[in-house]
Amino acid sequence: MEEHNNEASQQNTPQPESQPAIEQSETNDLQFTNRLDLSELQHNVHNIKREIGKVIVGQKDMVDMLIASLLAKGHSLIEGVPGVAKTITAKLLAKSLSVGFSRIQFTPDLMPSDILGTSVFNLKSTEFEFKKGPIFSNMILIDEINRAPAKTQAALFEVMEEQQITIDGHRYKLDTPFMVLATQNPIEQEGTYRLPEAQLDRFLFKIDVDYPDLTDEIEILTREHNLKDKIKTDAITSFLTAEQIAKYQSLVTQVLVEEHLLKYIADLIVATRSNQFLYLGASPRASIAILKASKAFAAMSGRDFVTPEDIKRAAIPVLHHRVIVTPEREMEGITSKDVIKQIIETVEIPR
Numbered sequence: 001m002e003e004h005n006n007e008a009s010q011q012n013t014p015q016p017e018s019q020p021a022i023e024q025s026e027t028n029d030l031q032f033t034n035r036l037d038l039s040e041l042q043h044n045v046h047n048i049k050r051e052i053g054k055v056i057v058g059q060k061d062m063v064d065m066l067i068a069s070l071l072a073k074g075h076s077l078i079e080g081v082p083g084v085a086k087t088i089t090a091k092l093l094a095k096s097l098s099v100g101f102s103r104i105q106f107t108p109d110l111m112p113s114d115i116l117g118t119s120v121f122n123l124k125s126t127e128f129e130f131k132k133g134p135i136f137s138n139m140i141l142i143d144e145i146n147r148a149p150a151k152t153q154a155a156l157f158e159v160m161e162e163q164q165i166t167i168d169g170h171r172y173k174l175d176t177p178f179m180v181l182a183t184q185n186p187i188e189q190e191g192t193y194r195l196p197e198a199q200l201d202r203f204l205f206k207i208d209v210d211y212p213d214l215t216d217e218i219e220i221l222t223r224e225h226n227l228k229d230k231i232k233t234d235a236i237t238s239f240l241t242a243e244q245i246a247k248y249q250s251l252v253t254q255v256l257v258e259e260h261l262l263k264y265i266a267d268l269i270v271a272t273r274s275n276q277f278l279y280l281g282a283s284p285r286a287s288i289a290i291l292k293a294s295k296a297f298a299a300m301s302g303r304d305f306v307t308p309e310d311i312k313r314a315a316i317p318v319l320h321h322r323v324i325v326t327p328e329r330e331m332e333g334i335t336s337k338d339v340i341k342q343i344i345e346t347v348e349i350p351r
Helices: 002-012 018-030 039-053 060-071 086-095 112-116 150-154 156-162 214-227 242-253 259-273 284-300 308-319 327-331 336-346
Strands: 076-079 101-105 117-122 127-132 139-143 164-167 170-173 179-184 205-208 278-280
Touching: 039 060, 039 086, 039 242, 039 284, 060 076, 060 086, 060 179, 060 205, 060 242, 060 284, 076 086, 086 101, 086 139, 086 179, 112 117, 112 150, 117 164, 127 170, 150 156, 156 164, 156 179, 205 308, 242 284, 259 284, 259 308, 259 336, 284 308, 308 336
Parallel strands: 076 179, 076 205, 101 139, 139 179
Antiparallel strands: 117 127, 164 170
């Protein structure tokens, strides 16, 4: 009887040799390495921020979103009052990259041919030749995009979505990378034209730029005082080539997104379509935009996988220009950002 009890006791008692194996297994589970080598991308993102930071004080969110937009092959609309460094930041980003740059000042008398180009008759060859417009570059800065009429704004539809233009029956492909950075002033409405929803939908991000705080304002004055006769942009170094950008954009597309996170993005988008505060919800293009932006944010953080925080970070700048608040709620002071924040808080985060 005692022998039987001893055998049963030995069978029920955990063997000491198995415990270290379990602990080792748990330790291995906590350690992981990226499938993708993102160290070079992360290093160069840091370099871009450093170069822009030589001139721009603060505005870290704007710089992050501009870089994410570049990595995600998207376009950005920058909105803010005059004097908050919208245009200069876009120019500095372009200068930190060894790529082509064009600046187009939108005015009420601007024509589509002034942007895209036009066919000119060549007397020597007795044939029409196409003269390319300023849109044929890598990075396009459109200053005060809402100053041009609808016909001129519509000239950007095809080029922003398909990276090509069609003139006189001929199709012209644009070089990569291609990115449109547009600025607009939300306050002054005289002599402006509201952007159509179809064009707003083609911008990956709408970036709202606010006033700097007191500390940043003092730093801006200090730098300006110490600048003397020097030109601000002279300190910026160009180091990232078009080939490197294309390589990083390809890496971003390979960032892993779990199936439950894809459903989380879909849940956020569907929630905008049934929200009682919204007159217009987000389209499938918005869900694709969140997917691309969250991958870019993950890669910038050195991760080859997307987390719910990446999605939440992308949601507001991707969505708030794509949805429309009902007139009743708008009169109450509710903005699209307020509604999107509420949706983010109510949609369950996958674990």
